[in-house]
Amino acid sequence: MHNYKITVAYDGTRYKGWQSQKTTDATIQGKLETILEKAAGRPIAVIGSGRTDAGVHAKGQTANFYLQDAWEAEELLELFNQYLPEDIAVLSVKEAKERFHSRFSATEKTYQYRIHTGKVPEVFERKYVYSYGRPLHVENMKKAAEYMTGTKDFASFCGNRHMKKSTVRSIYEIRFEETPSKEFVSPYGSCGEIRILYRGSGFLQSMVRIMTGTLIEVGEGKRQPEDIPVILEAKDRALAGFTAPAQGLMLMEVRYN
Amino acid sequence: MHNYKITVAYDGTRYKGWQSQKTTDATIQGKLETILEKAAGRPIAVIGSGRTDAGVHAKGQTANFYLQDAWEAEELLELFNQYLPEDIAVLSVKEAKERFHSRFSATEKTYQYRIHTGKVPEVFERKYVYSYGRPLHVENMKKAAEYMTGTKDFASFCGNRHMKKSTVRSIYEIRFEETPSKEFVSPYGSCGEIRILYRGSGFLQSMVRIMTGTLIEVGEGKRQPEDIPVILEAKDRALAGFTAPAQGLMLMEVRYN
Numbered sequence: 001m002h003n004y005k006i007t008v009a010y011d012g013t014r015y016k017g018w019q020s021q022k023t024t025d026a027t028i029q030g031k032l033e034t035i036l037e038k039a040a041g042r043p044i045a046v047i048g049s050g051r052t053d054a055g056v057h058a059k060g061q062t063a064n065f066y067l068q069d070a071w072e073a074e075e076l077l078e079l080f081n082q083y084l085p086e087d088i089a090v091l092s093v094k095e096a097k098e099r100f101h102s103r104f105s106a107t108e109k110t111y112q113y114r115i116h117t118g119k120v121p122e123v124f125e126r127k128y129v130y131s132y133g134r135p136l137h138v139e140n141m142k143k144a145a146e147y148m149t150g151t152k153d154f155a156s157f158c159g160n161r162h163m164k165k166s167t168v169r170s171i172y173e174i175r176f177e178e179t180p181s182k183e184f185v186s187p188y189g190s191c192g193e194i195r196i197l198y199r200g201s202g203f204l205q206s207m208v209r210i211m212t213g214t215l216i217e218v219g220e221g222k223r224q225p226e227d228i229p230v231i232l233e234a235k236d237r238a239l240a241g242f243t244a245p246a247q248g249l250m251l252m253e254v255r256y257n
Numbered sequence: 258m259h260n261y262k263i264t265v266a267y268d269g270t271r272y273k274g275w276q277s278q279k280t281t282d283a284t285i286q287g288k289l290e291t292i293l294e295k296a297a298g299r300p301i302a303v304i305g306s307g308r309t310d311a312g313v314h315a316k317g318q319t320a321n322f323y324l325q326d327a328w329e330a331e332e333l334l335e336l337f338n339q340y341l342p343e344d345i346a347v348l349s350v351k352e353a354k355e356r357f358h359s360r361f362s363a364t365e366k367t368y369q370y371r372i373h374t375g376k377v378p379e380v381f382e383r384k385y386v387y388s389y390g391r392p393l394h395v396e397n398m399k400k401a402a403e404y405m406t407g408t409k410d411f412a413s414f415c416g417n418r419h420m421k422k423s424t425v426r427s428i429y430e431i432r433f434e435e436t437p438s439k440e441f442v443s444p445y446g447s448c449g450e451i452r453i454l455y456r457g458s459g460f461l462q463s464m465v466r467i468m469t470g471t472l473i474e475v476g477e478g479k480r481q482p483e484d485i486p487v488i489l490e491a492k493d494r495a496l497a498g499f500t501a502p503a504q505g506l507m508l509m510e511v512r513y514n
Contacts, residue, residue, distance in 0.1 A: 009380045057381075081378055089378045121338055121346045123266045124314075128381065 055246030130248030136219030145174035147228035155235035159206025214241030312503030387505030393476030402431035404485035412492035416463025471498030
């Protein structure tokens, strides 16, 4: 058996996520598996590093699959990109060690969340940003984000109510990048676009979106940075903020040792 | 009468261009005029700095229109962006002198043409690049572009066969920007994306697209840089290259003195 590792980029707008329990056709995994099944003459399971929610994008999702026959990596790359729709692309194909597993071997993931805070709507990036349209108090958001970093129980930030496994995760870094905009000067000095980068060992279902929603509520002044430890301590989803829209979220990178 | 100057950004994918003789609904000008007519209670003509072809995008189209009543610029900006579809945005509104005319007063325009030369399709920018997918000989393209700069008769690069007015234009600069890509190293050392910036006094119908198509044919080795003066001299559209697809073209800026 040959184990192939691939990196995949997708515009998640049209899809029900990486994987869905109800349908395969409207999922990124389903699109990849359909191509492999035709090429290999049998069903091939594509294992993703993790599920991305419906509407979430990826610049560096990784996955792996096993093929009985040896294929040239280049040949597989061309096969995928020839048959994939224009909103999905396979960026690289590499033969991996047989024990490599895109989910279990992953040691670090980076997500990016983009919030458009400018008054004028963003035309070209509109499908990849959350069009918030108002300024946010970024300094307070940064303070709140500090309380979210470290190895902690993130049960309050987990979108799956029936999660039975551990909800402890390590968040290594939450970084803010601000793009100033010419058209609008906010009272907080923040405007244009805010990008929040989340780097961690792994993330629970909808965790980045709930963290972002909570940080936005801090940026609005509805919550204080000091509320975060209280929310974490409660281990109750109801205490955290709203789930920020999927379209602002992008899986940037999955790392392996 | 109050004369308002606006700058407009649009994703041209869904439109029949800035203006069309057949329809107003599927044009950017039509969308702006519909909003103004409702607000002013009478038809208002929006004058663009020039027509962009169907499918061409703009980050800095300019236009002007006259209103009988005085409006706050801010008020007009909000009015437009409230009712415009998500693929059009008004970036700024300013009251201008009565004699300001977005077309006749324009002294310089900049267009950008993006060619994706990487092997792996571009997912997120796919609607704003020409997906060429192979490397091009950029050094020869640069040499050819030098022959295209200056004040010249560009009749061979004019898409309008019935053009009766002067086809002389001044091209101040044609600049190349290359984005290297990790996934592919070409025999020419060029890969990823090529951006060509055209700055000039004004451009004829489809001129940037025909210039780009001709430059691509130079980059493919089908033509030599030294062919350009011959093409210009002939004043015959049939001698120039193909019209590069509209989707790679973006009107970046219109300048006024």
